[in-house]
Amino acid sequence: MRVVIGEDSVLLRDGLVRLLTAHDLDVVATAGDAESFLRLVSEHRPDVVVLDVRMPPSFTDEGLRAALVLRRQYPEIAVLLLSQYVEERYATELLSGPPSRVGYLLKDRVADVGDFVEALRRVASGGTALDPEVVSQLLLRRRRDPLERLTPREREVLGLMAEGRSNSAIAVALCVTDSAVGKHVNNIFAKLDLPPADNDHRRVLAVLRFLGVGKA
Template identity: 55%
Template sequence: MIDRCVRVVLAEDSVVLRDGMVELLGARGCEVAAAVGTAAELLDAVAEHRPDVAVVDIRMPPTHTDEGIRAAIEIRARTPGTGILVFSQHVETAWASRLLADGAAGIGYLLKERVARTSEFVDALHRVAGGGTALDPEVVTQLMRGGRRSRVDSLTPREREVLQLMAQGHSNRSIAGLLVVSERAVEKHVAAVFTKFDLRATGADNRRVKAVLTYLAES
């Protein structure tokens, strides 16, 4: 049960979808501080309202190419503590990589047509607000294609599988259920990933997020 009220700025150029999302989020206990239709309005709204999360479509007026995700990257540069949840029909790997490149926590990227239940979207929103990640499996797959290999090569197939599910935002318990293994087994795989990626425990660092970002950057 999620109790925390998340403060949201929503950027979506489709009026019908925007109004529907405002109603949906309000019904799920989120506070929609502003709902806008352009990237310029998004930047102004975030500066004014300082939300926990900005929900951003990639392709917005006037050219409907990459205005939204450009604005998302600018938001992270101006206010690094603002979570970004990209919610789009498109996977833009170059821009997604840039959004993830600074190592900051609180990033999500979901594909509209693949979100089957309202609860999935709201859960992702809360994860991002809490500094976690919520990446669609297709986004992870496309980010992994092609690039160089380094520390990721040291992972076993099972460790890589566990890490890919971590990138999607799954907890250890959820991963255990999906892989039909014990939660203790998952904990061992996660610990092995942290060791191989040289992510030492500290009071401030979110090692799960750093492991995911390392995985995406080096895959």
């Protein structure tokens, strides 16, 4: 079984290579960023990939977005995500596709090397391997109002945004720094699933969600 690994941590990447090689798996290439990973997958066409969710340059969701590209372009290649986080927005899209050749495990919850290798083989053979915590968080996301993800302070900031106040004015009203307000605003955008877009003003969309007239 041929494997390509996408992992930015040099130590973990080397550890995965040694682990898989010791279990008679052929690691044909490794990459430390999503762009290189996709190029290597195209070149080697492995049976399965092991991929981290958060990779350079922003360390947010590059790996997961690369997995979506891979699933569209090479559906025959199995994908096992191995991460410290459940990235809900794109994970939902990934797992809503064909229910085969896909896995999502949390690094801190992999307690047995044998179980991990068995999960990788199962995904490569057309099965699935999902951490129960991943399933739980994604099901919860489907049930809850996106506004419920906001902290009390983030709700307060969003309320002041709805009044038309700038970040500087919000900072004065809350007796905090402009930088702190900026962080709250970015958190609001992320929790309301408002990624950067050329033709959508995220501030306006966030306020519409707050007022109950934006799409869920």
